Amino acid sequence: MSQLAPSSDFKSALDSSPEANTEDEKTEEDLLRPKNYLWLTIISCFCPAYPINIVALVFSVMSLHSYNEGDFEGARRLGRNAKWVAIASIIIGLLIISITCAVHFTKRM
Template sequence: MTNVYPQTQSPPPQPQVVVVQQGGVAPQTNAVLAWISCLCFFWPIGLVAVLKANEADKCIGRGDFEGGRRSGEAAKKWAIAAIVTPIVLMVVAGIIYYIVFAVLASKAVASVQTFDWN
């Protein structure tokens, strides 16, 4: 009995790729802080923090831990700026309000003192 099927050769072995991860822990993206600063404080600056945290996450996903660390630190700085900005604005607005109130009150007192009651 003859073999009806032609003999096939097995394909050559495929080259194997070995990926070696860098040692250490992935850096923080500070995404939670960025989202809190965006949603609860000053959103224009918080949005930049969210974008930087997203960039850090993408860098870490590619294996670029140094880029992820830099973007994560930038996200943290932008988030802190988004938290501090409304506090500074409220203090400045309070000072302006106090000055305006003091000027108007002093003018009211001066007009009452110079009013001729007779």
């Protein structure tokens, strides 16, 4: 049995394969879509901190729009802002609900 030694033609064929060039050539389609946290901002709209909820929703929609325009870094930044504002909105809403319940159920009649 004879084994063939790897030739330069064989090696160059492997180097030009699509798997070998994935690190060097990244196109817009290859980049991952940044998260815009639209689902989180919609959920935060059910909490009673309305001005903050609207800001989170606007950041999320702006992130989606920036991605569609081709600004990937701006979409990532706006998505991160939407996430943190939505989390703050949910926390503030839960605090408002808990304070309202505490005041309502502890007052004397």
